[in-house]
Amino acid sequence: MSPIVKLLAQRIALSLLLLLLISVVIFAGTIVLPGDVAQSILGQSATPEALANLRAELGVNDPPVQRYFAWLFGAMQGDLGTALTSGQDIADALSNRLWNTLFLAFWAAMVAVPLAIFLGLLAVRFKDRWPDKLISAVTLASISIPEFLIGYVLMYFVAVKLQWAPSVAMINDSMSLLDKLNSIALPVAVLTLVVLAHMMRMTRAAILNVMQSAYIETAELKGLNAFQVIYRHAFPNAVAPIVNVVMLNLAYLVVGVVVIEVVFVYPGMGQYLVDHVSKRDVPVVQACGLIFAAVYIGLNMIADIVAILSNPRLRHPK
C-alpha cells in the first residue's frame, strides 16, 4: 500500500472514531438535560392525567445504556427513530431540512468562496494601497456587525423598499430553481458578508507569507507579472491554510445559521433543532447533533486531506 493511501485511511478511521466518541457525548448530554418532554409538549395546557398518559406512551423510562446502543445501531442503519412530539420519522423529516440547509450553504459558498479568494488575491496584489484597505475595511465591518442586524438592514432596503428580493426565504418543491435562487437571495447575501472577511483575510495572510520566500523572488526575477507569481507560485503553496479556513466557514454555513434561518423564515436544520430542543424532543436533538458533528468532522477531514495532498512533505513523510 502506498504511504499516501495509508495516510488517508488513517485519517478517515480517526474521523470515524471521533464521530463515535461524539455520539457518546451527545447521548450523555441529552440524557442529563433537565426538563420533561411531556410537560414541554403539552405546555401550559397540561393536566396531570394528560402528562402521565403522554410519559407512559413516550417510554422515557428505559435504562440509558440500553437506549444508547439501540439508538447507535439504529443510526448506523439510517434509522434515527421517530420524533417524540409529532411522531414523524426523523430521517424523513430531517432529510428534507438537511437538503434545504445544504442548498442554502452551497449557494452561499458558491458566492462567498470564489469572491473571498479573489478579493484576497486582489488585496495582495495592491498590498497597502487603497484597494487593499477598502477590501479589508468593508469585509471587517461586515463580520463585526451581528448577522441578524445585517439581515434586518438588507430586508428593509432590498425587500421592503426596493422590493428586489423577497424577505421570506420560503422554498418548496413546486418552485423552479430560479424561483428558489430568487427566494434565498437575501440570506445568501447575508451569509456571504458574514463569512467573507475570515476567508479573505486568511487568503491574504497566507499568500503574503509565501511571498516572502526566495522562490517568489526567483519567479519575479525571471519576469513573471505579479498576478502570475501569485497564481502559479504563491497560491499552490498557500492552499493548505486557505482550504482549512474555507472548510471551517463551510461548516459554519451548515451548522451555524440558526439566526439567519429565523430571520428569513428559512426551513432549514437550525430552526428544526431549536424547536425540538425547547420541546425536549431528545431523539431529534440527538439526530441533529450527530449530523452536525458528521458535517464538521467530514469537512475538517477534507481540509486535512487537501493539506496532505498539496504538501509534498506530508505526502512523503520520512
Added chain:
Amino acid sequence: MNRHMQYLASQAAAGKLSRRDFLGKAAALGFTAVSANLLLSTAAKAAGPQKGGTIRLGLQGGSTTDSLDPALVTNTVGLMVTRLWGETLVELAEDGGIEGKLAESYEASADARTWTFKLRSGVTYSNGQSVTADDVVKTMERHSGEDTKSGALGIMRGIKDVRADGDSVVFELDSPNADLPYLLADYHLIVQPNGGNDDPAAAIGTGPYIMKSADMGVRFVAEKNPNYWGDLGNADTVEIIVINDDTARVAALQSGQVDVIDRVPPRTAKLVDRAPNITVHSTSAAGHYVFIMHCNTAPFDNNDVRMALKYGMNRQEMVDKILNGYGTVGNDTPINASYPMYTELEQREFDPDKAMFHLKKSGHDGSILLRTSDNSFPGAPDASALFQQSLSSAGIKLDVKREPNDGYWSEVWNAQPFCTSYWGGRPTQDQMFTTAYLSTADWNDTRFNNEQFDQMLVAARGELDVAKRTQMYADMSTILRDEGGLICPMFNDFVEATTDKVDGFTAGIPGQVLMNGYAASKLWVKA
C-alpha cells in the same frame, strides 16, 4: 350624474368594468381621482365578499413539533389550520351567543343536565363520507378518554355520557351546566370521521378548505372545499406561513409577501399603521397579563400583603408602557367587558398610601421575591421593573429574579409563590373561574381556596336566569378582586394587520384572535 357614478362604481366593484376604465370615465364626469377611488372602495365593501384569489397569512407561534391532530393544538397557527379543514358542533356568534355549525340546533332539558344537539343533514367530510351522530360521539370520547392527550380534556370532565340518538347527539352531564354549548365550541373538538381514532392527524373534516400541504412549523396550503355546506371561504387558496420573528413578520407584510399578520409588536404597531397600504387592527380581548401570588404560602397567605401589592400596582402605566396603549387596565379579576354577563366593578387605582397601610397592618417585614421571564408575557421583565418602582414609592421592597424562558412553565409557573404569567381568555366566566380559581382546579395558580366562591360557581353554572347569573358572577369577581391572589394590571389587545389587498376584517367576536380564527375564510382578496 352622481347616480351614474355610483352605477359605474358598482360595476367596477363587481369586476364588470376595469379600475382604469372606471377612473377614466369618472374623470370625464368631472370627479377627481381621490374621490373616485373613495367611491370605488365604498362600493367594493358594499359589494360584499369577493370570491377567488389567494390569501396569505404570516403567523406567529407555529413549531416544527406541532401536529395536525386537533387534540394536540396549542397555538394560533394550529387554531387557524384546524379552522380551515375542520368544524366543531357549535361556534361562538358575533353577538356573544352561540351559532350552529355541524349541529343545526340544540336544546337543553329544564335542569340543564341533558343537552340534545341535532346534526345538520347532508354534510360530508372532504373524503366523501357523510357525517354521522356516531362520529360525533366517537370524537367526544376520544377527547375525554382515560388515555387522551387532548387539550380539551379539562372541559370534557363534567360530561357523564354522550350517545347518538338518530341524527341527534345527547350529552348527559354530572351536574347542571348552562354553558355546555360554549364548552363544545372549543377548537379542539373538531368532528372527525370515526372520531379521528383511525388517523387523528389526517386533517379530514367538514371545513371550508381542504389541506393540500402541511409542513409543520413552516407552511400550510389549503384549497377551497367545493362541497362545503356553508358560505365560509372566499379565497380559492389559503396559504399560512409561520413567521415567528416579529421583525420578519412585519417586513413580510410590508413587502407584500403576506396579506395578513398577527401579533404586531405593540411597540412598533403605530409605525406599521403609518404605511399607506397597511391597516393595523386592534381587538380588545379577554387575555391578560398577570402577577400571581399563592394564597397559601407566606407571606402571601396574609390578605393584607396581597392588598398592599394590589394597591402598589400602577395599572395605567403598565398599559401605556408595556402595551403601548394597545390594551385596557385590569381590576384584579380575570373578567372584563369581553365576557357575556359582565358587570363593571369599581376600578382599583394605584394608591401608595393604602398600600403602605395594608403592609403595616400585615406586619410583614423585608423584601418580596417576584420571579419573571421573557416568555411569561411580552415585556414581563420590564413590567416587573415598573412594579418594583411603583411599590418602592409605597415603601415596599420587591426583588425581581429573572428566570430562564426554558422550563418556566414547568419549574416556575404554578410552582413558585409569586411570578409573572399570562392567561388567554375563555368564552365564559364559568370556564375562566373553573379553569383557574376553583379550589380544586389543576391550574389554580393562585392557590385560591374560598368555599363561598366554589359554591357560587356551581350554583351559577346551573342557573338559567341570566339576571341572577350576572349578579352571581359580579359577586364572584368582587371576591376575587378583594381576596384573590391575582394582580391583573392589564388586558392585552390582539394587534393584527392587513394590507390593502384584502378586505373584510372585522373585530369579530370580542376576545378572540384573528376573527375567532376565521380570518382565512372570512377575508377576501380585493379584485
